[in-house]
Amino acid sequence: MHYTVHLTKECSMRCSYCYSPPQSGNAMSSDTAAAAIDFISRNAAGNTGIVFFGGEPLLRKDLIIWCIDRCKALEHPSQAYYHFKVSTNGLALDREFIDYATGVPLTIALSIDGDAPAHNTHRRSIDGHPTSGPVTDAARLLLERQPYAPALMVITPETVDRYASSLAFLVEEIGFRYVIASLNYAGAWSDDHLGILKKQYLQIAGLYEKWTREERKFYYSPFERVFASRIRGREHVACNRCALGVRQLSIDPDGTIFPCIQFVRDPEYAIGDVWSGIDENRRQALSQNATLTNAACEACDYRYRCENSCSCLNWQTTGSLSAVSPVLCETERILIPVADRLGEKLYRSKSPMFMHKQYNPDYPFLSLLEDDADA
């Protein structure tokens, strides 16, 4: 179970694609944070993830530290075990906080869209200045202490022509090992953009093959997801779906609970609050609604391999929890065959790194063991 705690709606950037425009003076109070942690503690079972979010959560570093301390104090009585993550734009990320986070451990995920031209297209400061310089500096600082910190990369129609070069920048120049790349499906995608996207995916496939043969350790989310959907099959992929409001919840600054982060801006999708708990009827209704499928998807060979079940994405792009965006459909139709051809090529060549990464269940353990031995 994962909980996203929105500490504030304020932000130090004005990213043009942001789905939740920043609001000043909208921070979580200490009382609400206490109630939120107590709510999580009452409902936590075993391993529980807490993600600090915003706005920009590092504007409330004090609250992050307080929440973590409270969670740790409640671990034993509640029989829960917490792991923590924070998503940040990087502007307030400094060595002191990175050191603190590494000690907790608190995983820091950094939003960075790639090289300077790509990043600065959308991610600007409040006064409109480019932010690639300071964010790249923050990235290098972060990776010194957290070498597996993920880069959260957004690709839009305006930056798609720099997708492959941006990925190469993040992995080869900055040194990220984990890249979580997402298309902005709500953007104004045209057929021309889709043509560029296909060429970029083919270039990225070349990069992926090169890095795999170099035995570089890396994770590029779109391809890994496609490989997993094939290798681990339908049930594994289904197990790891969002299950709206079931596997993860979002708590906004005033303590209202939503089924996912995208819904935090719309009171209509509230399913409770941290004081009175969750309205189960409301949650079930949303969850049921989210599992309805598009008739066209029922007949599709990719039905269990594509992102059609993400209710957040569906709602953001179509206004309906279960209606799939045509843009998503088109982009998945491009992505899946490209990734599959790459998978076939690497398998046929018996690439040891590809084989162990995808087929050896002990790979994560061995990879960590290797890092420990090298340290």
Place this chain on the structure above:
Amino acid sequence: MNIRPVKNSKTPCYPTLTSDETTLHLQSLPERWKRNSVVAAALTAMLLLAEQTPSDTPEAAATAIECTDAPHLPVYDVKRTAEKPRHMVSPIFKHGKGRGVTGCIVIAPPSFISEDEARIIIREELARSGIIIDRQDVEASNGLLFDGVSDPAQIAFVYASRDDVRRMAWKHPGGSSVSLIDALKCAKILHRRFSHEKEYLTAVFYDPMEALQIPKDNTDESYREAYSRLFNMEIDNSHERAITQLRWQVQDFIGWLVLNNYLSVQQSPPEKDGNTAEPRQQDR
């Protein structure tokens, strides 16, 4: 743009996990692992353990991890023999993978058994065989603590709980939310640490960490519509399976004691009035 279903697509040529052909190819190692002696040793050990079969020799019995499918039957009368066993630490009886990966990225976390709950389960199972745990948190000669001790039977146990794992066998790469929790590895570490124990015959148990297994739904509901219901049911079911696995570990330990003539056991029939006879324990 429209939603257009893909039909008659070509099945990818790289296989699924269930395919046998992948096993052979895993024997080819990345060069970076061949250059790393720690990883190479771990891989060798994993391969050896995978191929290892139980042996009747005392040496093998002391170190091998025995894997049995069925639990041993409970016993009622327990009598200690006078002869001290050659190895004072029993093998680790593998029921349950004992390993899980957690994290925020597409992972279904395993079900954990807390230390408190595990102690109750282990004591119950031992008591069914006449071994009564009368002390907890007893310091051993190696400075570690036994989770439970039976002074009359001179038997003790340790349980590799999540807290032990976090101290000894929890891998977190310091930058990803993915953590590998390896209770079985922790049990092996404990097994080594207790290998020179001289006072108590020691058993090492571990958290089976049963994984969630969302079952196939055979109702008329589509799989996705039943998913949330099945998921919530599976949280309880996986915990029950984990408890069963732990009980089997203890029952195998009892069987090992009998096999090594440390305990002489006779099954007593139930009392005539239908009450089950209380297990009796002979003092040394």
